[in-house]
Amino acid sequence: MVYEKFRHEVERILEEKAKPVTWNEIKESSTKLKQKAPYHVYVQKLQGDIGLVRFKSGNKTVWALRNWFEDGKFTELLPEKVRLTILSAKRDHAIAANEYWELKRVYPVKNEIYRWDVIEAEVEEFFPKEEKRPESLRLKEDGMRYSRTIEDEEERIRIAEKVAESGEFLHTDAWKGKTLGLTKPRFRCFYFYDGRCQFFCDQSVCVGHDMEVEEQGESTEIKGDRVYFILEAAERAQGEFIWEKKRIEWYITSVISLTDPRQRRLL
Template sequence: MVYEKFKKEVEGILEDKAKPVTWNEIRDSSTRLKQKVPYHVYVHKLQGDIGLVRFRHKHEKRVVWALRRWFEEGKFSELLPDRMQLTILSVKNDRAIAVDGFWELKRVYPLKIGLQRWDVVSAEVEEFFPEEDRRPGSIKLKRDGMEYLRSIDTDEKRIRIAEKIAESGEFLHTDAWKGKTLGLTKPRFRCFYFYDTRCQFFCDQNVCVGHDMDVEEGGEDIEIRGDRVYFVLEPVEREHGEFIWGKSRVEWRMTSVISLTDPLQQRLL
């Protein structure tokens, strides 16, 4: 099924149900949706296109699908979980980019002082949809409700996490990803070059003729230690707080760089 038909079907069923429901309930309500598990790329696109929200039901402990505007209208907030587990990928001051239990990137704040990349925390949520940061993927936490659990301490484990959330570079080439405000991708065949405060690289798309974007954390001073490299990306913010993700063409910047050494490659040397 092509994406536009998938979007129309899912959105229509959610509108008809008018409440959070599981994927199985959505599929059973349709004569067209046959997938046991929905294609993850389509799910990510729906987050921007229709404001899809997925979360674990606070009382029933099942994953449900909903529309963001329902919560903005004051509905169903009692179903949202009180806490979430996060693995931190990038830290700047009291803000972080982390991955949640659905292997989705989230922008979280304020972060407890002292936490760093690869720390795993259990955090109490203050606002799932904060008014002060309305970008999809932003979540406000309670600073005093954060508990350090452990750290991901080996590159082998870190690579497994990065590979689960690494995306195709498609979102860098198309306007279909409306509302997407976070991404993690990797360069093709280590084709990248840092200079000044920018980076040039090729993504995995056949149509890619190269990207050249700002780097937030150091540019040419970034040290690449390992053979696995991942880029954490966010849309550029314009003056007066206007984000280009709200426009038809998104301009991306590199928030941070993750460099890891694959132990399998080391054993082959």
């Protein structure tokens, strides 16, 4: 099933149900959705396209529409805590992966945290009123608890691969509202110079990207054979985000470099 048909069917069913439902309930209400599990890239697109929100309600993962919560509906169903794996720690916020391997911009960050820390955090606002970017999550200032640090390189690679996305979002405006992304440069085709980076993504149409690099204390040193770029949509003066326009501009906010221990190397 092509994405447009998938989007239309999921949106239709959610609007008809008018309440959070599971993927199985969505499938049972459709004669077109046959796949056991939805294609991950399609789900990622739905977050911006229709405002899809997924979360745990009891022991089940439910699908809902963001505008329901913005209208004050079903807020009692939202979880009070989230589990996050930190992928980038900045001065006042962090970029993390949730349990669905979706990127989240979490703030405020008062505790000292580092990349690959796993934390449990109490949520202040799932949809902050002052922060309209869809991936943003406001945490309670004193509600963050350290759980563990992921030390194993293979586990780190597994997580990065689950979060990593196709570079399609760099070439099309179909990913509406998207302001965070994690992608891999093609065949280590990248070059850092003067606070910028040139690289090729995995799209066959790609003729190269040239982006600003924002380090904020994080090193961009490449130590391993697996490289991932965390990207953010740029912001203009007066808080206007370029993603609100038709043409989106991205910059590299963090670089992850890992060494695959299974990779054979010449001695």
